[in-house]
Amino acid sequence: MEIISQILPFVFLIAIMYFVIIRPQQKEAKEKNAMITALSKGDKVITTGGFVVVINKVEEGFLSVKMNDDTIVKIMKDAVARKYEDEA
Numbered sequence: 001m002e003i004i005s006q007i008l009p010f011v012f013l014i015a016i017m018y019f020v021i022i023r024p025q026q027k028e029a030k031e032k033n034a035m036i037t038a039l040s041k042g043d044k045v046i047t048t049g050g051f052v053v054v055i056n057k058v059e060e061g062f063l064s065v066k067m068n069d070d071t072i073v074k075i076m077k078d079a080v081a082r083k084y085e086d087e088a
Contacts, residue, residue, distance in 0.1 A: 036077050039063070044084035047075060052084050 039045065043055045045065075053075075057064035062074050 035083060036080055039077075039080070039083070044086070045080045046082055046084050047079050048081045049079070 039055055039058060041055055041057060044052060045055065045063075046052055047065075051067065053065035053067055055063055056066050056072055059074075062076055063080070064072055064074050066072050
């Protein structure tokens with residue numbers, strides 16, 4: 001009985017850490033992966049560098065994006081911070 005009373009606080013602490021730290025991070029990563037896989041040509045996104053770009057072509061691990069009318073660059077999909085929503 002004494003062993004259980006010594007181990008119980010550690011189990012409780014691990015459970016709290018799971019629900020406060022690990023689970024929300026996993027949920028956020030899952031949502032970001034779903035957003036990245038749903039991207040298609042013509043979508044506006046914000047990169048981790050702060051650029052607002054338009055997707056020109058979706059490839060396996062990369063995106064070809066238009067920075068302006070005549071500049072097309074290739075970025076990794078991980079470089080997408082979020083989808084850009086126009087504020088009208």
